[in-house]
Amino acid sequence: MSVLRSERRPGAYYDSIVLMQLQSALAAEPGVSAAGVVMATEANLALLESTGLRPAGAATVPDDLLVAVRADTEAAGDDALARLDSLLDRRRASAADASAGHEEDYRPRSLETAVRMLPEASWVLISVPGRYAAGVAKRALDLDRNVFLYSDNVDLDDEVALKRRARSLGLTVMGPDCGTAIVGGVGLGFANRVRRGGVGLIGASGTGLQAITSGIHTLGAGVSHALGTGGRDLKQEVGAVTALQGLDLLARDSRTEVIVLVSKPPAASVATRLLGAALETGKPVVVDFIGYPPPGRQLGNLHFATGLGDAARLAVDLLDSSTEGRKAPAESSGARGLLRGLFAGGTLAFEALQGLRAFLPGVYSNVAIEGVEPLDDPTRSRGHTILDLGEDEFTIGRLHPMMDQTLRLARLRQETADPEVSTILLDVVLGHGSHTDPAAELAPVIEEILERRKRLEIVVIVVGTEEDPQDLEAQTERLSQAGARVFSDTSEAVAHALRRHQAASEELPRVDPAALAAPLAAINVGLESFHASLLAQEARAVQVDWRPPAGGDRKLMAILDKMRGTDTDWMRRESTP
Amino acid sequence: MSLDIDKANATVLDRMTSARPMLTTVAPARDVVPGLREGLLLHAGPPIEWPRMSGPLQGAVIGALLLEGLADDEASARAMAESGEVDFEPCHHHGAVGPMAGVISPSMAVYVVENPVHGNRSYSNLNEGYGKVLRYGAYSPEVLEKLRWMNGEMASLLAAALAATDGGLDLRALLAEALHMGDEGQDRNKAGWLLYLKLLAPQIARVAGDWATAERVLAFLGDNALSVLNPVMAACKAMADAGHGIEGSTIVTTMARNGTDFGIRVSGLGDRWFTAPAQTPDGLYFTGFTSEDANPDIGDSTITETAGIGAFAMAAAPAIVSFVSGSPKDAMHATLEMYEITAGEHPQLNIPALGFRGTPVGIDVRKVIELGVTPRVNTGIAHREAGIGQVGAGLVRPPLGIFEQALLAFAELHGLSEPETH
Numbered sequence: 001m002s003v004l005r006s007e008r009r010p011g012a013y014y015d016s017i018v019l020m021q022l023q024s025a026l027a028a029e030p031g032v033s034a035a036g037v038v039m040a041t042e043a044n045l046a047l048l049e050s051t052g053l054r055p056a057g058a059a060t061v062p063d064d065l066l067v068a069v070r071a072d073t074e075a076a077g078d079d080a081l082a083r084l085d086s087l088l089d090r091r092r093a094s095a096a097d098a099s100a101g102h103e104e105d106y107r108p109r110s111l112e113t114a115v116r117m118l119p120e121a122s123w124v125l126i127s128v129p130g131r132y133a134a135g136v137a138k139r140a141l142d143l144d145r146n147v148f149l150y151s152d153n154v155d156l157d158d159e160v161a162l163k164r165r166a167r168s169l170g171l172t173v174m175g176p177d178c179g180t181a182i183v184g185g186v187g188l189g190f191a192n193r194v195r196r197g198g199v200g201l202i203g204a205s206g207t208g209l210q211a212i213t214s215g216i217h218t219l220g221a222g223v224s225h226a227l228g229t230g231g232r233d234l235k236q237e238v239g240a241v242t243a244l245q246g247l248d249l250l251a252r253d254s255r256t257e258v259i260v261l262v263s264k265p266p267a268a269s270v271a272t273r274l275l276g277a278a279l280e281t282g283k284p285v286v287v288d289f290i291g292y293p294p295p296g297r298q299l300g301n302l303h304f305a306t307g308l309g310d311a312a313r314l315a316v317d318l319l320d321s322s323t324e325g326r327k328a329p330a331e332s333s334g335a336r337g338l339l340r341g342l343f344a345g346g347t348l349a350f351e352a353l354q355g356l357r358a359f360l361p362g363v364y365s366n367v368a369i370e371g372v373e374p375l376d377d378p379t380r381s382r383g384h385t386i387l388d389l390g391e392d393e394f395t396i397g398r399l400h401p402m403m404d405q406t407l408r409l410a411r412l413r414q415e416t417a418d419p420e421v422s423t424i425l426l427d428v429v430l431g432h433g434s435h436t437d438p439a440a441e442l443a444p445v446i447e448e449i450l451e452r453r454k455r456l457e458i459v460v461i462v463v464g465t466e467e468d469p470q471d472l473e474a475q476t477e478r479l480s481q482a483g484a485r486v487f488s489d490t491s492e493a494v495a496h497a498l499r500r501h502q503a504a505s506e507e508l509p510r511v512d513p514a515a516l517a518a519p520l521a522a523i524n525v526g527l528e529s530f531h532a533s534l535l536a537q538e539a540r541a542v543q544v545d546w547r548p549p550a551g552g553d554r555k556l557m558a559i560l561d562k563m564r565g566t567d568t569d570w571m572r573r574e575s576t577p
Numbered sequence: 578m579s580l581d582i583d584k585a586n587a588t589v590l591d592r593m594t595s596a597r598p599m600l601t602t603v604a605p606a607r608d609v610v611p612g613l614r615e616g617l618l619l620h621a622g623p624p625i626e627w628p629r630m631s632g633p634l635q636g637a638v639i640g641a642l643l644l645e646g647l648a649d650d651e652a653s654a655r656a657m658a659e660s661g662e663v664d665f666e667p668c669h670h671h672g673a674v675g676p677m678a679g680v681i682s683p684s685m686a687v688y689v690v691e692n693p694v695h696g697n698r699s700y701s702n703l704n705e706g707y708g709k710v711l712r713y714g715a716y717s718p719e720v721l722e723k724l725r726w727m728n729g730e731m732a733s734l735l736a737a738a739l740a741a742t743d744g745g746l747d748l749r750a751l752l753a754e755a756l757h758m759g760d761e762g763q764d765r766n767k768a769g770w771l772l773y774l775k776l777l778a779p780q781i782a783r784v785a786g787d788w789a790t791a792e793r794v795l796a797f798l799g800d801n802a803l804s805v806l807n808p809v810m811a812a813c814k815a816m817a818d819a820g821h822g823i824e825g826s827t828i829v830t831t832m833a834r835n836g837t838d839f840g841i842r843v844s845g846l847g848d849r850w851f852t853a854p855a856q857t858p859d860g861l862y863f864t865g866f867t868s869e870d871a872n873p874d875i876g877d878s879t880i881t882e883t884a885g886i887g888a889f890a891m892a893a894a895p896a897i898v899s900f901v902s903g904s905p906k907d908a909m910h911a912t913l914e915m916y917e918i919t920a921g922e923h924p925q926l927n928i929p930a931l932g933f934r935g936t937p938v939g940i941d942v943r944k945v946i947e948l949g950v951t952p953r954v955n956t957g958i959a960h961r962e963a964g965i966g967q968v969g970a971g972l973v974r975p976p977l978g979i980f981e982q983a984l985l986a987f988a989e990l991h992g993l994s995e996p997e998t999h
Contacts, residue, residue: 010597010747011747011750012925013749013751013753013754015754015757063750108913108917109917109948110917112917113916549947549948550946551949555994556984559984559985559988559993559994560984563582563827563987563988563993
């Protein structure tokens with residue numbers, strides 16, 4: 001037994017073609033056997049009558065839209081009627097697609113309209129005068145778009161606010177004063193024509209980026225993406241928000257095999273944070289902090305370049321070798337806690353310190369080295385501590401720890417009794433004259449400690465050869481069995497330990513990789529030449545016919561700001577720490 | 578903060594677009610227009626006094642005083658107007674609108690449009706056609722003769738014909754169909770006019786009683802494509818008024834010109850006008866006339882743009898693109914530009930060539946100021962001297978300054994202009 005359901009919409013005019021389309025769409029709805037969609041003229045009512053679709057007793061006038069469905073059940077009929085609007089919208093949307101060409105050469109005045117015209121645009125390029133740039137960037141973020149901010153003379157406070165906001169939204173802001181970038185093979189702003197390839201770059205220095213990308217191209221390799229950050233990103237106040245996002249993006253980008261990080265000297269605290277994040281990418285990272293003393297030539301997956309040309313060469317070399325067995329990103333610890341190193345070898349301790357001081361704030365040692373705090377009392381560790389147990393204060397009346405491990409074992413117990421301590425770094429130096437079987441003494445203590453402290457990690461550097469009397473392989477084996485992580489290279493061991501000590505990044509949305517997806521689509525606000533350049537590179541682009549808001553009248557602009565719809569005030573909030 | 582402008586604007590937009598203007602009758606203005614007392618003349622645009630009135634408006638005032646029998650000749654009519662014996666108020670203060678001079682006097686017949694959704698009414702005078710007409714300031718005996726016939730025989734027959742319909746004519750439905758047939762509802766009304774004639778003709782035939790009367794009225798309506806303009810303007814007024822008076826809204830609910838000043842009113846700013854000198858339209862002129870002859874912008878027909886048609890629906894009317902420069906693409910762009918300053922798209926009135934996108938509706942003062950884009954207006958151009966008539970048609974935009982005034986007034990009302998205290 002079927003039922004008739006109907007709806008009357010007064011004064012809704014639709015062309016008869018639309019009504020016929022609606023009618024067939026409704027008839028195709030589940031559980032519907034027949035449908036009638038008509039303007040309620042006498043003739044149409046008669047038509048409904050003849051097909052058994054005329055609703056009983058409904059008073060209508062010819063300007064009413066009358067919709068009737070015959071359905072298996074009342075529910076099916078009501079469901080079909082409820083779909084009326086979405087069926088109408090669907091038709092409207094498809095018609096809109098068909099007519100999209102009409103809008104193509106329209107120059108929108110507002111960013112909102114540009115976004116409507118090119119919804120797939122993931123970037124907004126901004127090159128308007130500095131005093132307006134932050135406002136445009138803010139609007140772009142509000143519209144859920146990443147920002148390439150070419151403009152300079154943007155307040156530092158505004159930069160901080162924009163970048164924090166972007167980060168909280170899973171968006172990124174390149175710049176301000178970002179001269180160059182290459183996204184998915186398309187140059188934004190100033191960029192050289194370089195082939196696509198496996199090197200991804202992050203640069204706080206525009207010309208630095210251009211020099212390295214050109215160098216890579218000349219060496220026969222190519223660039224996946226080159227992300228600019230703007231010159232102030234690595235300042236203390238900004239905290240490398242964009243560079244950190246870039247590292248994360250490139251780490252996840254399948255096309256990028258080697259990462260290059262180039263900048264003028266960053267703030268020390270920012271450098272440590274950034275290098276730490278680079279360690280966690282699990283991809284080879286070439287670092288060129290121009291004028292910044294590198295902790296060594298290599299530290300784990302980090303390779304330190306001595307200049308722009310060197311950075312390009314290193315990256316290309318790494319590209320060639322990186323295909324074999326790339327390390328998976330280290331288990332991003334979040335372990336935190338403290339690191340303690342108990343070294344028998346003074347030079348090993350020194351090398352470890354050189355690596356650590358670039359990454360960890362507050363490292364203490366009895367070894368005098370720049371950037372590391374001296375320990376007042378060597379018998380008591382504090383913060384992250386690296387001890388050279390071969391120093392005079394420990395060897396008075398005792399044998400050197402390479403021969404006698406008593407003091408070191410006692411100190412190992414002492415350190416691991418501190419629940420704050422999460423990582424231990426030890427060295428074992430084999431060879432003639434050293435202890436005849438250091439692993440035999442160390443391993444049981446390590447086992448015992450790890451039994452107690454499940455999450456503690458003990459990292460051991462073993463120096464020696466398979467021809468040494470102690471037998472390198474046997475020593476390594478014994479220590480590994482006890483649960484230690486054994487390395488033969490200090491920098492590898494340090495890098496491993498460091499990965500456990502990176503400040504876990506706050507739980508913020510990561511930048512959507514769609515930001516780097518090709519084909520690039522972008523909205524340009526400002527310099528026409530950037531728009532022309534995008535089109536020449538076959539990117540889809542819309543140029544906004546931008547004028548200063550309210551003709552540049554500050555009073556009116558301030559009022560408009562206050563009148564802006566939802567959340568008007570985040571610029572101020574975000575810029576105050 | 579309790580001020581939620583977006584929400585208020587959404588309310589206004591919903592009220593404007595859900596209003597359903599029904600043309601229900603034609604009646605003498607004195608019987609139906611609220612507050613229209615003897616000795617009061619309504620006119621187009623914002624308030625204005627006699628000395629500042631332009632030629633066409635002064636001519637129309639003289640004509641109305643002669644029509645009402647308040648003056649015997651031009652000289653005595655002028656004297657009356659100058660002496661302050663006559664009061665002048667905008668049509669808009671009385672729910673009414675009129676094209677060009679827009680003068681409505683108590684004895685004139687007016688269209689009555691009802692919006693049953695929100696319960697408001699609006700009014701417009703009857704269109705006199707082309708040539709020497711009162712709305713362009715003509716007041717010769719034949720002008721008055723025609724008006725008397727319109728207010729008499731034609732008005733009674735229209736009233737009877739409308740009474741014979743089932744609840745009146747749905748003007749929004751008529752407009753929706755006309756936009757699909759190449760009208761924009763302001764400068765081009767060919768489709769709407771024929772639809773109007775087609776809806777009325779059977780009723781007129783039914784109620785006329787004698788063929789001669791029916792023929793005179795049908796011929797008059799059929800000779801004048803603007804016959805439908807006045808009811809359409811009243812319909813737009815009914816829609817715009819439905820959105821007026823919503824606290825916190827920045828949507829423009831009135832745009833009107835009196836031939837001297839261009840004025841706007843804003844939904845959230847009550848009955849206050851923001852005015853500045855009207856500009857001269859940029860357009861095409863009939864043979865023998867130039868821009869030297871043009872009067873500054875005049876008339877209430879900007880109510881169409883206010884309600885989301887007219888120049889805002891230019892993309893629907895490629896036949897008249899010569900007003901915007903020449904190519905159909907320019908017509909598209911004219912409408913696309915208006916989306917940038919409006920709060921939404923009309924759910925009932927749409928444009929096939931734009932993928933059935935709704936017309937841009939609800940001018941937002943904020944967007945006008947931010948982008949520096951003023952509303953487009955399609956308009957007829959009046960001769961600056963009374964009684965010569967229309968000399969062309971074209972495009973005009975209101976002065977940006979009146980939107981600035983409105984924004985500042987809004988800011989003051991809501992305490993947004995004080996220096997910040999933190």
